[in-house]
Amino acid sequence: MPPTNPQNFSVSATTRRRFLQASAAAVSGIVLSNCARNLSGSNAPGTASPEQTSSSPSDSTLRIFTWANYTDDELLKNFKDKTGIQAIVETFDSNEAMLTKMQTGAGKAYSIVFPSDYKVEEMIKMGMLLPLDKSRLKGTENLMQNWQNPGYDPDNTHSIPAVWGTTGLIFDPEKVSSEVKGWDYVWDNVDQLNRRLSMINDVREVFGATLRYLGYSYNSTKASEIEAAYEKLLELKPAIATFLTNGWEDQLASGDLALSMAYSQDALNLIQESPNLKYIVPESGSSLWTDTMVIPKTAPNPDAAYEWINFMLEPENSARLVERLKISTPNQAAYEKLSSDLQQNENLFPSKAVLAKCEGIVPLPSEVTELYDRYWTQLTST
Amino acid sequence: MSLTTTPSGAEPTRARSGWHPAKLIQPFVLLAPAGIWLLLLLVFPTLLILELSLIPGFRLGQPAGAYGLGNYLEIFQPVYFQVVLRSLFFAVGSTLLCLLLGFPVAYWIAIKAPRRWRNLLLVSFILPLWTSSLLRAYAWITILRPSGLLNSLLGVFGLPGQDWLNRSPAVFIGMAYSFLPYMVLILYASLERLDRRLLEAAADLGATPQQSFWKITVPQTLPGIAAGGLLVFIASLGDFVVPELLGGASSMTVSRLIYNQFLGATRNWGFGSSLSMILILAVSIAIALLLKYGDRSSAQP
The missing domain is CATH 3.40.190.10 (Periplasmic binding protein-like II)
Known part of the structure; x- marks a missing residue:
């Protein structure tokens, strides 16, 4: 954890604040991010921009920070078969716990995070997320109308909806x-x-x-x-x-x-x-609620993160995940691949009248x- | 360096008595690992919490305001006062329950049980500590819920079912179960050292068993009772899992409130830190009492 991280504290010149910055950073460095540092292997620490870290030696692994039950072994195995990238999943149980981990530097091993809608908005304001390069994404046109231009992240500039x-x-x-x-x-x-x-x-x-x-x-x-x-x-x-x-x-x-x-x-x-x-x-x-996929600015492996988002945008993969985990997909093409049983399940896909409320x-x-x-x-x- | 070399070169006999380098290095070697550990992971974080607690409304990711006592003044609002009182209520109640349950057990193991079984009995009492506190709390949900194990058992004996889950009794049960082993261990250590000649003398002089229990056994084990009680009090005052999972809709305690300030929707780290400092203070006072009244226990033969 570098001693001055603009996401953590205001950049102010008073000595007290500097002490606070340094001490908080030091403590979080010692207490919280030790595991993350070990896990992220030989990556250069912290503030390095994604351009610099994209050539890091961990190209073949992708660390994902998500909610429980959003991925399963089969999904990760298919991802590995297709891209050769080993995805490692760790879970959080609340947006606030996730944000705290990301802010204190303990989450810098993750290249993909699954924050909820309102948290995406906050994280964009805090400047924690990498703007998505649309030319590297395939299949965003398949997203349902409601998620083409969502209120929490207009035009999906920083996030791609995954589950709702x-x-x-x-x-x-x-x-x-x-x-x-x-x-x-x-x-x-x-x-x-x-x-x-x-x-x-x-x-x-x-x-x-x-x-x-x-x-x-x-x-x-x-x-x-x-x-x-x-x-x-x-x-x-x-x-x-x-x-x-x-x-x-x-x-x-x-x-x-x-x-x-x-x-x-x-x-x-x-x-x-x-x-x-x-x-x-x-x-x-x-x-x-919508849980999305974002790439934090601290991501050690943004290339693999793009691969992951594209993999998840593939209708076939999303559709199978809906069948196995019973989660609702915002992907229209994936929805069309589902059995009519699932399509008509009001719990999975409530009617427009219900959603309007x-x-x-x-x-x-x-x-x-x-x-x-x-x-x-x-x-x-x- | 000069202190260690000159005297040892000049007077070998004195070197052995007072100025040997090992005598100076020894404390460092012995204390440094734990000392650095405590400094980095206890003293320093506590100081950081103290500083955060002095910045009203401090939030991670937002500019820090000026120093002030606002966070501490906030605690005096009636609603937070009530939370503090409830924490104390749970802690005191659990302590008394542990004492009531633990004393007879410790007495039996230390005085009545066959000597060769004692260690085994003690180990079996510590066994619950080997499982995760979270698992234990979930197990208690299964036992205490209205259609759970407890009420099935009570039903077999024709007793009325109890509705304890999500109310205070469940918290007392859960905490007492978690912390009873500490109480039993400490009371056992204290009772084992009981001078039984006094009991024999009392019996010779015509005291009933009841009299000798209250006039000899209890006063002699009072330091153990104080030590065990304070230890359980400290542990239950800061417990998070049991009130969270077993306490139901009206069981806000200080530790849950602190959690909400740090990881809840408001993320008011300043106020959370001031609550933490109050909790640390309360526990420190309890430990100071423990040291004061624990001393006599070790001074006794």
């Missing part, structure tokens, strides 16, 4: 007292649910869903609206068992939880094991996220 999905509710239709169409059911049955609802452990998703239920934006920045959502969630508190992003699956399958708020991909994987469960996108609207989560100014966080702490401690 929704946030919704999963439940056993036999065990709910009336048909569940959305969040109304939950608020109408607080007493009956009595700590048998689990929600995602993410402040923006929980508040966003509530804001939508109240008729506001998923990304509201108005203090009065956020407070109204907090009051509404307080009403729901007796129904909430826990806030878990993962770990609710067994409890739902065994009936100890009646409903869980979940990401569509996690829900679909559980439904494969327990087909009696049902997933819906709430009527009032929900979040639509969904919003993407967007980055908010820090005063607003702090307000959300304070209400979140209040909610989880009363």
Whole structure:
């Protein structure tokens, strides 16, 4: 880790800040990036531009930093057979954890990262991503209309969408007292649910869903609206068992939880094991998320990264991945290669009417996220 | 160099008594590896956290503001105060539970159990420490959930089912299970050194077993109780996994709050650092108490 990394701290001349820079860099260098340094082998450290590092000796390996269940052995094997590049996958469990690792230099071994939409926007602003050279990409014209010019990265200048999905509710239709169409059911049955609802452990998703239920934006920045959502969630508190992003699956399958708020991909994987469960996108609207592929500026092997993106853009590869991992692809040509069963699966590919009610989560100014966080702490401690 | 060479050349006898080079090098050789380790991985990071905690609203990737106490003042908001209180509640409760469960076990192993079984019994108590705390917490979910193992067992005996998961009882159970081995080990060490002649003398003088337990055994093992209690208190105060997975929707603790500040949506590292400093301070006070009351224990025969 070089002592001055403009991504980490403002470049300011005061001595204190310089101490801070140096000390933070040193600590992160010692504590966090030791593994990464060992892993990245003999690569020159840090700030070296991609042009300089592209000739590094690790041309035959590509390190990928992604979410769990987004790749499998077969995909990596096919990639190796086709390009001769050995892809090594490491996973993260939240965008924030990923960003911290990238910012502190611990992530400089990765040439491909899979941030979500709103994180792409932030990372572009921070200058962490390599602008994509469109002449080296093949197959971007196959992307669905919605992802040709996405709001988080207009024209896909820095990112290529890889996977998308929704946030919704999963439940056993036999065990709910009336048909569940959305969040109304939950608020109408607080007493009956009595700590048998689990929600995602993410402040923006929980508040966003509530804001939508109240008729506001998923990304509201108005203090009065956020407070109204907090009051509404307080009403729901007796129904909430826990806030878990993962770990609710067994409890739902065994009936100890009646409903869980979940990401569509996690829900679909559980439904494969327990087909009696049902997933819906709430009527009032929900979040639509896209996880993308980006090349960080620190990437040791951008050439292999382009190979990877092109490989993933090939309709055949995406289509097989949808079949194996039950993830939604933004690739129209891949979609057309799927069986009609999968094409008509409303959970994988919701109708236009459902998608029209969904919003993407967007980055908010820090005063607003702090307000959300304070209400979140209040909610989880009363 | 001059100190070491001149006296040893001039007076060989004195060299052996006080000025041998090995005497000067020895402390460095013995202390340096751990010392450098502690300096780089404990002292230095703690100082860095201290500095970050003094910059209100510090965020990674954003310009740092001026120094100030804003992060510390923020802690005094009622909502964060409540979080601190809940952490203390979990820690104190788990400590008492460990003491209640651990003392009889340690007493039995140290005093009643056959001598040749003692080591085996102790090892079997430490076994849970060999598995990951995350796995243990997930195992407790399976046991404690309403249709889980515990309620099936209770049902067999015709007892009413318990709904403990996602509430405080689950946190106490999870923490007590995690930290009980520490308590048992320390109490065992303390009870093993119990002067049994005093117990015999008390019995000769007509004390009932109850009287001699409260008047002799407990006072003699008090330093062990204090040491074990403080150790469990420290460990449970900073525990993250158990409240996160078992505590349910109302179990925000200081360690979870710190996690949220560093890796959550706000990424307010300044406030997170001030919370960390408070936690470090609380643990330091506990350790200071431990040293003070632990001394007597080692001074005893």
